[in-house]
Amino acid sequence: MPLSDELRKEVERQLRMIRRGVAEITPEDVLERKIATSVSTGKPLKVKLGLDPSAPDIHIGHTVVLHKLRQFQDLGHEVQLIIGDFTGRIGDPTGKSETRKQLTEEEVTRNAATYQKQLFKILDPTKTVLHFNSTWLGNMDFQDVVELSAKVTVARMLERDDFSKRYATNQAIHIHEFFYPLMQGYDSVALESDIEIGGTDQTFNILMGRTLQGAYGFAEAQVAIFMPLLEGLDGVQKMSKSLGNYIGIDESPNEIFGKAMSIPDELILKYLDLGTNITGEELHKLNEGLKEGSVHPRDAKMLLAKLFVCMYHGQEEGEAAERHFITVFQKGSLPEHIAEVSVEKDRLEEGSIGITKLLVAVGFASSNSEARRSVVQGAVKINETKLLDPNSRVQVQSGDIVQSGKRKFVKIVVV
Structure with missing residues (x-):
């Protein structure tokens, strides 16, 4: 008919x-x-x-x-x-x-x-x-x-x-x-x-x-x-949890935002097109801006990262993750809000603990061997001082800031 x-x-x-x-x-x-x-x-x-x-x-x-x-x-x-x-x-x-x-x-x-x-x-x-x-x-x-x-x-x-x-x-x-x-x-x-x-x-x-x-x-x-299949954060292989090149929708807002900011520039539009609810008109305008140079790839990634967080955690969390990223990565300072983690006194010897044991205790590593790798790779800081010796012991007191990588921060509370 x-x-x-x-x-x-x-x-x-x-x-x-x-x-x-x-x-x-x-x-x-x-x-x-x-x-x-x-x-x-x-x-x-x-x-x-x-x-x-x-x-x-x-x-x-x-x-x-x-x-x-x-x-x-x-x-x-x-x-x-x-x-x-x-x-x-x-x-x-x-x-x-x-x-x-x-x-x-x-x-x-x-x-x-x-x-x-x-x-x-x-x-x-x-x-x-x-x-x-x-x-x-x-x-x-x-x-x-x-x-x-x-x-x-x-x-x-x-x-x-x-x-x-x-x-x-x-x-x-x-x-x-x-x-x-x-x-x-x-x-x-x-x-x-x-x-x-x-x-x-x-x-x-x-x-x-x-x-x-x-x-x-x-x-x-x-x-x-x-x-089409979406390439992972490496820009080469299909996104996969087993390859570690993925962004999980249940990950924390800061983790999602930070990972999205790490994608290769050439994948920005593909991620926006296939992974968000951006309109075709908005995508076209962004594409033209990137071609002309009126839009910086970093700003396009900021848009992508915020969209991801807003989609899976809400508008407030998206704005908070954006502020966190700007504070930590663009201004080089500590984030505004840092989660507190308790460390029991009986785990300390005269106020100190092995750095690998501390990383496991605060949840930054699932094993001592994983913690050792993080230290050797230069990913670990305490009070913004980098630690490179996985065998070292550190003095710990309430208020100390432990950092692993670019996105993980905790504040120690000794109990």
Whole structure:
């Protein structure tokens, strides 16, 4: 049915918003048809994101997909958020030529709870339907599994890059690993998803949803939308907690602000585009300012850092983190507010303690060896005096300021 001019404009508006920052849409003509149908009928599209709770802390790299989902919600559509409590026990191959460790039920449950708490910092809970895929996968009998596996050939499975590389080099591929993309694809069948979103590293798994919906007789299979991967603080590798190049959305305001200020200049616009809610017009204006030299990269990073903190901790915390950064890093003085940490007298010998033990006691290191590394690297100061000998003992009294790195400060209170 032809759309009125008004409805056609709404379809075009939604497409413009959805296309922004996207790496690929497969197929784009089907997306346009689905949106047109939704606009004309008033029925929201069902937009799927599957999460296997293998890492409980969300970082800025993860939020690229979440922000796109929030855009769909703002356009009136419904997000199907799938916590892979069943697939998480199987484990998706890592792409590192090895089988990923299978998670225990306890690990999956704990990680899923953390995910839910953090996801709704971005998503609208009133437009999000939360599912656990054990609901349908856990009820399948062996005949169901055989019928599912009959939908896809081994040759198709070996098209997946990490499988093909491992097969070519005679490295082990376990049968259960083939079931991971099958199960993730079956999620789309069970929920009758219209669209699935994920990173470009999930291409094979997401396209499997299209394959299976077609095999199960869907009139029109889901659209796959792929988002680019965000490089980490090193500017090279994908943001990852295991690589230590990440900004966690649950980190402290000062930590988020400081980390954002450390990103390479060439990634400022990409972080703003994919990781914040800045408008396209604001982004364009900032880009022009950076090109002309009327905007300094440092100021653009300050904007980025403050936006991150405001998004995940609120406006007041964003302003406080900005003041903290200016005070400590631009003016070279101590921060206005420093947390106090108690040190018990019985840990001191004639008022002194080993520097490594002190760093562990105040929470700046999880072990003596980590504390030693911090000292040797010149990261530790007491009352603004740098310490370089990890074997040294220091006199400690209430009011002393201990600093580790550029962002960690505590004030000692001897009790």
